Amino acid sequence: MVMTDTTNKNLSYLAMDDEYVNPVLARSARIVAHKAKGSYIYDRNGDAYLDLSTGIAVNNVGHCHPKVVEAVKKQCEELIHTSVVVHHERYIELAKKVVEITPKTLNSAFFANSGAEAVEGAVKLARYVTGRPAVINFRGSFHGRTFMTMALTTSKLYYRENYEPLPGAIHTALFPYEYRSHYKGDTKKVIQESLEYIDMLFHQFINPAQVAAFIIEPILGEGGYVPAPEGFIKELRKIADEHGIMLIIDEVQTGFARTGKMFCIEYEGIEPDILVMAKGIAGGMPLSGFVSRRDITNKWPAGRHGTTFGGNPVSCAAALATIDVIQEEKLAERSAKMGADIMKRLKKFQESSKHLGDVRGKGLMIGLEFNDEKGAPSKEIADQVAAKCLEQKMIVLTCGQQGQVIRLIPPLNISDADAEKACDILEKAMKLK
Ligand SMILES: Cc1ncc(COP(=O)(O)O)c(C=O)c1O
Structure with missing residues (x-):
């Protein structure tokens, strides 16, 4: 039964949600969004929430950026959908743009709908072209919720449990997670240990000649x-x-200036064979893709992969506008600078905190890892901090293999004043008794 709205206008919708929406859909906050602008989400009561979650690292240019809205409106009036029946202008323009902004040897783009679908496509490409079955992923990774990407995901058992059998020929290597490594403080040894683990895989689990791809x-x-x-x-x-x-580099979450570079792999200065993107690509419209080298994609015959909705004109128009905004507003530089300032402030706070064990990240992709009294990962504390932020009308998400990390992923054009406000709220929330 639908409840009558009284003072809290969220309640009737939450009741309908409970009644009609599949309960598998987990939401982090019981807020019903009515509209959003910039760094704020407004609920049905008109209450404003400072959004440090950006729809899970999607609204890099802020909610409803006027240039993205305008591009979507204009495109809707001209052409909404063609699928692969004919070519369309926005797809071609976006492919050109993506080739321009990704590492220089990558020059052949494919667009899909979600991060998982793009990862699936990248793995299909690697398997097809190499003729090899196996994939090596890394412990703690998340690549999606479809069967292949679920099999590649080891961030939490929760995502895989009770869905077996999962696709095979996947071997999991050790991600160099220094904070939880017994070699903490000696980065070289942390790296070495992970490399030796791969060597072990090659000797005991899978012949490297059978491996199509690494995905990380x-x-x-x-x-x-x-x-x-x-x-x-x-x-x-x-x-x-x-x-x-x-x-294969999965930049679904790290892409589009999130980490202080257009793509995070630029920090390493290497060229991947395939780069996967999604989330921040289109200002909130559903779109993903992967870009590879022409000499690789030329070996993948037409029709061996495809999609009905992927790269639809409206999403591509939104992506073109989003990339323009990122470049015009110099959001990579802003993300690098603001991220460094926020981390500096939070590291200072950490000095006097019993529970904040680690402050890390790049640009505006910042993780705060919490410990209990014994130094063990504490989901309980991370959850408490997130709840206290929400009481102060700020949305933050948790993550981490045991849910012990708070992630800060604000819009990259969050104002200085709102970034300051976010840090104030967080510090207050982290002052646990
Ligand atoms: C790194 C990474 N890869 C893939 C995915 C899957 O993306 P989607 O949820 O759009 O399928 C995610 C989603 O969080 C992600 O963070």
């Missing part, structure tokens, strides 16, 4: 906002080259 997030996202230490992916590139293995 440059910063574990769902797995806890853990950046791969500098130099690790470069080493991975060398191993991949030695054995004819493709290197």
